[in-house]
Amino acid sequence: MSAITPPGAASARSHALRRLGERYGLVLLLGAVCLFFSVLPASSPAFPTTANLQAVLGNIAVVSVLGIAAIFPLVGGHFDFSVAATSLVSSIACAALLSDHHVPLPVGVAGGLLAGLAVGVVNATLVAALRLNAFIVTIGTATLLPGVVQWYTGGVGITRDIAQPLRDLGSGTWLGLPRVIWPVAAVIAACWFVLGQTAVGRRLHAVGGNPSAARLVGISVTRMSFLAFVISGGLAGVAGVLLTARNGGGLVNSGVDLLFPALAAVFLGGTAIDPGRYNVLGTVVGALFVALSVSGLTLAGAADWVPDVFNGVALVVAVAISTLLARRRGQAGAENT
Template sequence: MTPPPPPRSRLFARPGRGRAGGHLIGTYGLPALTALLFLIFSVTLPRTFPTLDNISSILTNQSIPAVLALGATVPIVTGNFDLSIGYGLGLAHVMVMQLIVHEGWPWPLACLAVIAGGTAVGVFNGVITEFGQIDSFIATLGTGSMLYAVTGWVTGGGRIVPGPDGLPDAFTDLYDSTFLGLPVPAFYVLALAVALWLLLERLPLGRYLYVIGSNRRAADLVGIPTRRYSVCAFAVSGLVVGLAGVLLAAQQQLGNPSVGLDYLLPAFAGALLGSTAIKPGRANALGTVVAVAVLAIGLSGIGQLGAQFWVTPLFNGGTLLVVVGLAGYSARRRLRTGITADRRRGSRAAPP
């Protein structure tokens, strides 16, 4: 005899449907928020916000924070934080100007030297964190303070200003030129995001980094050289900081010893907020790009609405507090979901 069908209310209460909805919200909620914010500001400011000039301005102004946020994402994957990125950015762009303006180096050689120096700083951060057994917060904060001291020593506390002939056009074009009608820096961000996505999601190195970040002891037990790969994560962060310093020098066209610190909070806000999207509960490159887009649209919109100058740091600081909470919640939710799934698989595999 065929049993009667369940009541209609139970047909729509299938197991996992609520979890699937929550997963979709966690994965695509931030991109949806990006589109919603753009729509709201476009309706509120129809003459200035949804224009090609404004979009180009957003892409140009937020390219360096986006690059720096992508650099901060890699150590976060391993459970570490690189607080030296703001100080490193300041030193990198000052060194580019110093080598070109005062030392007379060809600009390509100066850029390569600064990127290599940024990588070396990242390796140093990784070594003192992993082999010196110093917490990454303390280690990179101390390193950052040292980098700031070096910046002051190089500049003497003043700015590095080019001579009457200015900087080479090819160098300034690294930031000021366009491609396909869009600012070239936007394509740098896209290329870097794709490269980090491939590194973290498609290559064994990225998988090892995620394992280290989720359970370092388990990574040690399965034979993953956790210290070596953590140093590699810091090295990638340092390389990206060097690249961001080159772009900042091409943008500013002078050496300002204090400018790098302004990028620290936006970078971490983007990296941490990105861990709540696309791959909720873990830092990822695509989520970071989406997070930076949300922050950029929000800042541009409130700026055009006439916000005062102090709103920007207030927005960045408040956003950082919120996203740290969201990132922690996403990580705990991901852990609970994984534990529940493991228990269900174990119950199904248990003999009757």
């Protein structure tokens, strides 16, 4: 006689497979994209090369850090649309200190980081302390900061006397990978640990999930929201310093156009690794997916407007899927309580 699988076991197996598909579906899709552009005649000569991989990894360095910067407010229930503009200010601050004031490299880097932290503190004060709408505040900040940069620079980039070690960080390689990837890997590891393995991360998730319930268990919603925006500003400052390294200086329009690729990475990341939650590793996979797809489209000879359309579609689809997964996760949690 053939063994009969109990209905409960079949249901559990089906649920496990579905969860596995949700966790690693984006990774499989990333592999499929790489395979497709590797065999497509128009892109196959250049796409699977080491040079293209190095270029893609170098390009996603800043996007990945900006995406992770946006995660902290999102986990706490707020949007931060100013991360890209903050990185621009940090880049200009770093370049100006090095070029115009001839400070040592560590001081220039510290100045760039402090500029990002300052913007984060301003956002945190307006949103967490004064309880203003984060959507409006950060859009206002994102509009204001590029104007300040234009005023300060007169519309001219700052590229003179940028310290060579910083330039080397942005353009050199180490162990076959772009040097800029190594500090980004450290940022990824640190943020993954904070959000997933510490009390701060658990409290921030609790605030974003249900602020009222978080207050009832003694969590300060104001303090956690404030901290989220400060961390976001600090990480945007890191992205700004890396942007200076990549560009060899502070360019007045650089970085602002990275907001939507970064958000696409964040929301795509919310569909993978830990589905229904904004998470660091998923964001990195999302950044890779967007960058490799755009690289493949470009090498295949796609029109100039195609990458912008792809980024927009990816963002909309990612928001829809991550929202549905978050709702399913919430319903499952409610049923289990």
